[in-house]
Amino acid sequence: MSRLVAQASGILRQCGGRMTTQRRLILGTLDEMGGHPTAEQIYRIVRAQDPSINPSTVYRTLGWLAEAGLVDARHLAPGRSSGRREQFDPSFPAEHHHFVCTGCGKVVEFASPHIERAKQEFSHTQGVTVERASLTLYGLCAACEIAKE
Amino acid sequence: MSRLVAQASGILRQCGGRMTTQRRLILGTLDEMGGHPTAEQIYRIVRAQDPSINPSTVYRTLGWLAEAGLVDARHLAPGRSSGRREQFDPSFPAEHHHFVCTGCGKVVEFASPHIERAKQEFSHTQGVTVERASLTLYGLCAACEIAKE
């Protein structure tokens, strides 16, 4: 059983929800495919295994997964007009951030202690509670940097 | 003449574009209203001054403003389903980041030297070029923190 299926089962048990075939399929796919798929990409893959599945089910599943905090919804694609599709990012194993290459669209995940400091500093100086942070860096990856010239 | 109108005029002159009444109105509104309005909020305000203006014009104007780098399109609203509308953030005077209160939706802008460091570290260790960064912190503002109890 995949990690997400296990986590989700626990949550469902606590709130009286049900682990259905469709949910298991979507969760397993999310876990396996990795990266930051859009709802449509997820749908395409699960449909290959169960052609009767419906996009609404994918959206609904992603909806409560995001509410439960098991995945984060992000807009990684840079610029306008490409940032309209949400991308889903399993929030595991820990808070992480993203570098997006504006040339080829490649996404690299990373962790940074600087962000932890930025959170602390901001919460101290402003007297607020910071729960989570999302940093996205935009730039050119090595390959695109070379290709540019 | 507002700052944005001035900046935009310069850009338009360079690329053979035209400063129209509608653009002046939209730019002035963006400058005056501040914050991080959605296209619809902008439209509502400009329509009050010129009822003949059309939403497409607002979208088109925001489109090239974003391309020109005079405004940034962001998804500040936290969670799913609220993050669907783009918000437009005049990119002035310098790169800045956002704290979003998940209780009341209030947005606070701030600058942080830590982010500069995170950018540098990432670009050095990965051999990429980082052009810009966007950090959003989510949490509870002081008032919402109190209200929670």
Next chain:
DNA sequence: TTTTCTGCAAATTCTTTGCATCTGT
């Protein structure tokens, strides 16, 4: 057996586009 979920289709929401007309330059 009782909720909860799913599939379906229709509806919404946000945004873009085609085209005739109008307007800066």
Next chain:
DNA sequence: ACAGATGCAAAGAATTTGCAGAAAA
């Protein structure tokens, strides 16, 4: 005059919703 912008209405993409039937607990 002429390239470029606008308004309008219609199209489009992504996502949500209402509801009757299906399926977990």
